[in-house]
Amino acid sequence: MxxxxxxxxxxxxxxxxxxxxxxxxxxxxxxxxxxxxxxxxxxxxxxxxxxxxxxxxxxxxxxxxxxxxxxxxxxxxxxxxVTCHPGVIEGLTCLRAGGWTIGIVTNGASDIQRAKLAATGITKLTDGIAVSGDLDVRKPDGRLFRLAATRCRVRLADGGWMIGDNPSADIGGGHQAGLRTIWLRGRPWPPEIPAPHQTVDDITDAIDFLLTTRPE
Ligand SMILES: [Mg+2]
Known part of the structure; x- marks a missing residue:
């Protein structure tokens, strides 16, 4: 993977x-x-x-x-x-240094989501960004995950991880797109959504998990 x-x-x-x-x-x-x-x-x-x-x-x-x-x-x-959660910039920097390709898949209007990504410094740490306003399709729709992979110049079919806080949009959508998933716990878990592969307390734990996971 x-x-x-x-x-x-x-x-x-x-x-x-x-x-x-x-x-x-x-x-x-x-x-x-x-x-x-x-x-x-x-x-x-x-x-x-x-x-x-x-x-x-x-x-x-x-x-x-x-x-x-x-x-x-x-x-x-x-x-x-808007501010990043603690450890985000450092964590993304470490992932990139470790050879990871990093993409953003977000629901929202293209201009505001891109303004937030630029202002927080996340844009320059990413390989590709897909905003639902770009295509007029929203997570969990698989087309938005495919767009993110394409913009990262990788194939979704070669797998990867989706990390997010929304059970349906991020974990359900990521699962349907063939990705492994990490859920940042907080919201109630709807029983119809497949369980995430990993559940963490915050984004720092999610990134630490990725940094220590071995490619298969
Ligand atoms: Mg969210």
Missing amino acids: QRLALFDLDGTLVDRSAAFGDAVTGLCAQHRYGADIRNWLLTELADRAYADDFARLCSTFTLSESAGHLWQDYVDRMAAS
């Missing part, structure tokens, strides 16, 4: 939730929005944000600002606030 490691982004390599609160607070302060808009944003964008959400925001609250401008403001604020 080749040394390919595909990583989820939000909740796996980076802490989206802390950045999200900061971005919404900053955006509301900048535009002098009150608690109604702040609560709407915190609810509607809790899992993921797209440009269309800001068009909905403008129509819901009859705002005069352009939705495109607000979206760009939000993207910039998320990129400025």
